[in-house]
Amino acid sequence: MTSLQKLLEAIAPPPGDVAGGAQAHLDSLTKPPGSLGRLEDLALRLAILRGGAPRLARPVIFTFAADHGVVAEGVSAYPQAVTAQMVENFVRGGAAVNVLARQAGARVVVADFGVATPLPPAAAVARCAVGPGTANIARGPAMTREQAVSAVEAGARLAGQELAAGADLLGTGEMGIGNTTAASAITAALTGAAEGAVTGRGTGVDDPTWRRKVDVVRRALEVNRPDPRDGLDVLARVGGFEIAGLVGVIRAGAARATPVALDGFISTAAALVAVTLAPEARHALFASHRSTEPGHAVALAHLGLTPYLDLEMRLGEGTGAALFIHLARAATLVYTEMATFKSAGVDGPH
Numbered sequence: 001m002t003s004l005q006k007l008l009e010a011i012a013p014p015p016g017d018v019a020g021g022a023q024a025h026l027d028s029l030t031k032p033p034g035s036l037g038r039l040e041d042l043a044l045r046l047a048i049l050r051g052g053a054p055r056l057a058r059p060v061i062f063t064f065a066a067d068h069g070v071v072a073e074g075v076s077a078y079p080q081a082v083t084a085q086m087v088e089n090f091v092r093g094g095a096a097v098n099v100l101a102r103q104a105g106a107r108v109v110v111a112d113f114g115v116a117t118p119l120p121p122a123a124a125v126a127r128c129a130v131g132p133g134t135a136n137i138a139r140g141p142a143m144t145r146e147q148a149v150s151a152v153e154a155g156a157r158l159a160g161q162e163l164a165a166g167a168d169l170l171g172t173g174e175m176g177i178g179n180t181t182a183a184s185a186i187t188a189a190l191t192g193a194a195e196g197a198v199t200g201r202g203t204g205v206d207d208p209t210w211r212r213k214v215d216v217v218r219r220a221l222e223v224n225r226p227d228p229r230d231g232l233d234v235l236a237r238v239g240g241f242e243i244a245g246l247v248g249v250i251r252a253g254a255a256r257a258t259p260v261a262l263d264g265f266i267s268t269a270a271a272l273v274a275v276t277l278a279p280e281a282r283h284a285l286f287a288s289h290r291s292t293e294p295g296h297a298v299a300l301a302h303l304g305l306t307p308y309l310d311l312e313m314r315l316g317e318g319t320g321a322a323l324f325i326h327l328a329r330a331a332t333l334v335y336t337e338m339a340t341f342k343s344a345g346v347d348g349p350h
Contacts, residue, residue, distance in 0.1 A: 003153050010255035011278045014048045022047035029338040030346050043331035049257055054332045059106040059325045060162045061171035061318040062249050066114035066241035067133030068178030075181045075213040077203040084117035086175050091123050097173055100322035114241035128154040130241045137220040141237045148236040148244050155248025163256050170253040170260045172267040173318020174242045183269035184217045185238035187295045189226045190272045191302045198295030231276030246270035254281035261321040264291040268299040288324035
């Protein structure tokens, strides 16, 4: 049995006897029931997933990087070399995700899953490269099925190492010029939505480039004909190495009943694949925010997830996941530190 198969078998729904007690505890706190709105919903979901009182002491954000052959079709406003340059920026701690993760008290794990430009050998990057970027999905499959499995398993291994060290929330992030095109193709394949409805402007492309990008997504689906019943097939035909790595993080988190904070569009495309492979993984997923990328709303709706923030962000990297950590910590503290009516000597409702 492969490690991926073992992960699949380990993913199960949360225990059914926890929800009632968790809701009763929230209702016993010194506030009108439901008065903290979605913060209570978040606390309840965390408690149900963990099987008791939630905790949040060691969040980790995974920022995986890889390149995409589809950039040859002119779908991005930035050159491919930016992927490697941003990885070096992550390592130096100068990117947005680094700043926001420091504020949230989160560790950032940066990994090379297939950056085309060679990185400095001394860079503090986890080396998980499956190849020097994917092939051009407009002309054929992004990768082989074996490469897809290898990347998923590598992401799961990195997550497993952090879980073993005490990680109690996993955030997903990515970097890869051209990866919104791959995410659009994945989302169209797995949700059945039209190419134009799930393809946005990514790095900020102009109208002609956006129209070309929609056409590239359409051609990728026509050329590759991914099977929507098989998440690995979709991943291999139109995905990306860093997206595959994030599928592994999601699978590892779900198998260990650990909350997984989805960042933006690309991370949520990875979640679509993960849930196609194991529907029960959905219980571990928390949508940090809604990106301005149109495909993100489509993917979230397909997963049945309502985002906690809407700040018109579209950067990726794990920035939304970093902001979500503050909300998850607040919800955890409400659940574990607020007084009950009984303990505070406060009269409850009639």
